[in-house]
Amino acid sequence: MLKLTYKPYFLKMQYPFRIADNVRTGTPIMLVKISYQRYDGFGEAAMPPRYGEDMQTATAFLNKINFDLFEKPFPLAPILDYIDAIAPGNPAIKAAIDIALHDLWGKVTGKAVHELYGLTPNVLHTAKTISIERPEIMASRVAEAEDFRYLKIKLGTDHDLKIIEAIRGATDKPLYIDANQGWTDTEKAARFIDWLAKQNCIFIEQPLPKHDHKGMQWLKNRSALPIIGDEGIQRLADINNASLFYHGINVKLMKSTGIKEGFDMLVAAKEKGLRTMIGCMSETSCAIAAGAQLGSLAEFIDLDGNLGVTNDPYGAFPCRNGAIHVDNTPGIGLKNVDWNAIESFSTENN
Template identity: 45%
Template structure:
């Protein structure tokens, strides 16, 4: 890590010592006392810098391949404390270093002198310009991290979740030659469920290759690769015989009529990924899919992801929480919500070779949340 990188990440400072309550109740007693005495003042300070993630292997899905992912690393400083965030921007999101830089520069967080006004601050961020969901998520994550550090609590505790209820995480096997797929599966032996990318015409080859190596449960991500609902249903029946758990985004995200038909006849759950982005999308997907895959980079961060989980549950839909290729910053933030979901695909940090943070870990395939304030990360 370069000197500039270390300087940017910095230290999070000393933590406040008092026991705290939910941040949306405006913080804890010692913070309020310091406000009254004049010990706290000034607005939030946002800073950011571009970073390029290096993948360990070529990452191939139904529509493209890549070896890198651009991210924007953010931090919000207030009263000597620092919260860290991240915007990960794979190609299909339509964001880049340039767009994230432009959006983040347009924000004036100095007008907010109280980080506990989470809803007000994030509503302002969302209102500045449409889209830019990953850039918005980087602010949301940094603000959550900051608040958790001020409260001296990890977010899973602030939300009242039991860290023992974290699920297994899938480990992703991208589309490749049988030789490379075999090697990837062997490397993934510690994981108890694998997520297999298919949809490029070699679906059976991918699954058969993996089944020669392991009999662990699999889920598949088609990334909109199937075009005909009848052929898709035939494939799903075959996949069920191979021990597949669910099918993610089998068809075009705009084709809700065919998706509803497929879900109605499918022997496996169908999960929307590209087909769902934000809270407003969830109700229209009820009946078209069995569940949704929530990603912080799509939905603008932890605040909206939490709302999406609750809304999906009210509609009797399954919930998966996923990620892009991200550092441990983004993955650890998403992991704070994992104790209340059905499935998790939180391996993005495990697919890169230059992670600048240490956070959530995986033991025997299970997500292990660090009992650390905020989103639970520290710099390497």
């Protein structure tokens, strides 16, 4: 029999996290545990307010789950189909259940999740994200990312050029650019991308609003750099027409409803010739560890969401010299989890 336990949590950020359309100092998280026999599987839902999920919606969803319908945690497919059918939307809390079930599956079988999917563990060189601030502040944070090969720079302001000039005054490292839908003038965006291509920038993530299909199609065909879809790519069905608007996709477990559909999305994208990226929200080491299990399917890695927080309840998932080392620890790879100790960090005020 499967037993579900969950706890609300508030993940605090080291710095205010600014992107093109909002700023926040932390992220509501729902931590889940699914127990079977002597094994515990752990998962999480990271719920930035801009995506519409919160503690109330997550709790309501979890309270609808009836695990009495299932005797054991695998095969996963019928359980995940049941979870997905409980209610539309709710991708993050669905991901929490998916991650916990995968963790449980791996622990019961004694295999890492990447092994269960026939993948080879890689050393994943993740980018380090620098969110929007005054150009000089963003440049000063380059020093804090000394160990990382790649930097991800948030743009979408009226001083984007000055930001890149300031960053380039501090480092010549390759840059991933993320506008978070912050650009609206397609021709201006194309000219700016021409300039960015000369600044050792690797790609542009979601430059225009996700619903601007005409603009995205024009810009994709005009861009001097690859365009990666993020907000415009949520679940597997979005892969069908992705190549009309993007050169590649950014898969995040909190969008895809978890590991299973994230895997399917990455495989489908590669089959269609799309470039692949695996990313994250601001998350604990639990979701980062889960995402890392799929890292060998991605060309670009952006799994630093646990590194800019101050109260990761699981302790940092290993990231040494800017690299995540995925090993064969059963499940998603978390070690020495003390579920009971997490309770003292349940609200923002703590």
